[in-house]
Amino acid sequence: MPSRLLPTSLLSTAGRIALALAGTLAATLPGAAQDPAAGAIKLELNALQKSEKGCRIAFVVENAMGQDIARAAYEIALFSKEGLVDRLLVLDFQELPNEKTKVRRFDLADADCDAIGRVLINDASACEGDGLEPGDCIARLEATSRGTVTFGK
Numbered sequence: 001m002p003s004r005l006l007p008t009s010l011l012s013t014a015g016r017i018a019l020a021l022a023g024t025l026a027a028t029l030p031g032a033a034q035d036p037a038a039g040a041i042k043l044e045l046n047a048l049q050k051s052e053k054g055c056r057i058a059f060v061v062e063n064a065m066g067q068d069i070a071r072a073a074y075e076i077a078l079f080s081k082e083g084l085v086d087r088l089l090v091l092d093f094q095e096l097p098n099e100k101t102k103v104r105r106f107d108l109a110d111a112d113c114d115a116i117g118r119v120l121i122n123d124a125s126a127c128e129g130d131g132l133e134p135g136d137c138i139a140r141l142e143a144t145s146r147g148t149v150t151f152g153k
Contacts, residue, residue, distance in 0.1 A: 081117035
């Protein structure tokens with residue numbers, strides 16, 4: 001049987017006090033505050049621009065993990081507009097200080113910006129920092145796109 005919430009008018013005064021105390025106690029217990037480990041790396045595909053080498057891809061990355069990241073690198077896959085994998089490559093975002101937003105640009109040799117239909121974050125190839133697990137940089141990644149190219153993991 002599913003649990004049901006009761007209207008406050010049906011709760012006794014003692015019940016309301018107990019609920020209020022439980023909420024206050026939970027908020028003051030260690031670990032009840034937001035755990036820094038619950039933070040995220042926010043990665044935005046910001047722009048694709050033609051360059052002398054091919055295509056320059058620009059990202060805006062914000063480290064909201066609650067700690068410095070000594071090095072983060074991601075394996076990405078570029079897809080054509082027809083959905084075919086064009087190439088796999090690793091982009092090294094280097095050091096990402098805590099609570100800092102950075103712009104990172106990468107030149108993709110011989111790539112045609114207009115032919116890219118999707119950018120997939122395949123995996124994190126590096127995730128280094130005190131207390132970080134190898135999978136943290138992919139598990140806690142939030143990907144968004146400012147343009148028309150699909151971007152995600």
